[in-house]
Amino acid sequence: MRLLVLAAALGAAVPAVALAAAPAPSVQRGHEVFDRWCAPCHAPGPGHPGTQSLEAKYKGSKPGALEQRTDLTTELTRFYVRTGVSIMPFFRKTEVSDADLAALGAYIARPRP
Ligand code: HEC
Structure with missing residues (x-):
């Protein structure tokens, strides 16, 4: 019985840990990744x-520069x-990395005024 309670407690703890390990992709980080890997070919x-x-x-139907x-x-950016x-x-x-790619996608898809 005590073992069951422990297992239930562990089961509840694992998803919380997994969520904490995956922070929301950062647009700021995405900008840095873009400047390092993409800007040499995709800057304006x-x-x-x-x-x-x-x-x-x-x-002329779309801007040539990706940042515009x-x-x-994010799915299209990941694919290419x-x-x-x-x-x-x-x-x-x-x-x-996958985390940097998520950030890059968030940067390119960021909401703009
Ligand atoms: C060596 C130069 C080079 C680098 C580095 C590069 N690209 Fe590209 N990329 C290109 C070229 C050239 C095309 C256009 C190919 C074509 O004519 O369809 C392209 C196309 C794309 C497209 C498709 C856009 C469309 O509408 O067809 C995306 C998205 C893209 N690149 C994202 C990126 C990202 C994000 C990075 C950085 C991780 C990156 N690229 C790095 C040269 C590069």
């Missing part, structure tokens, strides 16, 4: 192959970052 202006490719792809896009969900496209490499978890 000339000399950024990602920005120029997306300008050519969308022909308002239609990129883990898969790559054209000359964009995919990024390994040792480069952009």
Whole structure:
């Protein structure tokens, strides 16, 4: 009987620990990840192959610079970052961890005025 009570107490404690271990993705951290891994190709202006490719792809219907896009969900960002496209490499978890990728997605999808 005492064992049962202990098991029930443990069962209730585990989800609380799991929740505490996964903090909400931080937009600030996402900005840092973007600057390190994405800005060389996706910053605004000339000399950024990602920005120029997306300008050519969308022909003015969407901004070329990713940080000015308002239609990129965290799911889409995750897909492109883990898969790559054209000359964009995919990024390994040792480069952009799952937590950093969640933050990056939150940064790109952040609500804007
Ligand atoms: C080596 C340059 C390079 C790097 C680094 C890079 N990208 Fe890209 N990315 C590109 C290019 C080029 C394209 C456009 C491919 C095409 O023409 O469809 C692209 C496309 C994308 C798209 C698709 C957008 C669309 O509407 O089709 C997303 C999202 C994206 N990149 C996110 C990222 C993120 C986030 C990072 C940082 C983790 C990153 N990229 C790093 C070059 C890069």
